[in-house]
Amino acid sequence: MPRHRRLRKVVAPPGFHGFKPYGVVDISQDKVELLYEEYEAIKLSDYDGLNHENASKLMGVSRPTFARIYESARKKIATAFVEKKEIKSVYGNALLDENWYLCNECNARFTIPRGRSQQQCALCSSANTKNIKGEK
Amino acid sequence: MKTLITASDNNTEALFDKRFGRAAWFCVYDEDSKDIKFIENMNVNANNGAGTKAAEKAVELDIKKIISGDFGPKAKDLLTKFQIQMVIIQEDELTINQIINTLTG
Structure with a gap:
């Protein structure tokens, strides 16, 4: 691999x-x-x-x-x-260079605006998401 | 909480439109009342500022989440400012119904 x-x-x-x-x-x-x-x-x-x-x-x-x-x-x-x-x-x-998240289930990309704490996917509500800014 | 989905026509079998400012219709889905409404986009053929106007419209309608294929830089700034969540889907051939189904789970 x-x-x-x-x-x-x-x-x-x-x-x-x-x-x-x-x-x-x-x-x-x-x-x-x-x-x-x-x-x-x-x-x-x-x-x-x-x-x-x-x-x-x-x-x-x-x-x-x-x-x-x-x-x-x-x-x-x-x-x-x-x-x-x-x-x-x-x-x-x-x-x-922006705070975008990627859902590993449905491949949607989304932002989480300030003041909202949920870490789940905005589309399919899956918790399997990752921040595409945070990692180096 | 209201969600806006960009659509190519005014029914739930219509295809999802990947453009934001120049989508023909906006489908507004209310998660609390399960109500689906379609609003015509007046700025489809505007020379400029279609994204900005669409974003203003979303603010006016008290939308909290927007599902589209892409957001221009100006629309993005505005939506970030008004704390509206942006969702980008890059798949083709999705219908509004399919998106609402995924949304409700």
């Missing part, structure tokens, strides 16, 4: 749902799925100009792992460009 993936910290999710090429006649139906952590890697490295060492610390992963996420992000964007595919942003293994 492979080791579980450490969640990658993402400060803010991308502000878009996707990108579509235009002026294309034979647009491909399949999409490239850009994960939140891949977007974050591109942002930290190319937009904010951080080096991989510092960027990896911000995302809470090792430098080689950061390099792999970054590599995969570039590969996906290049594929989308060359093969005229749509880019869609999907959740991936990200850990958002």
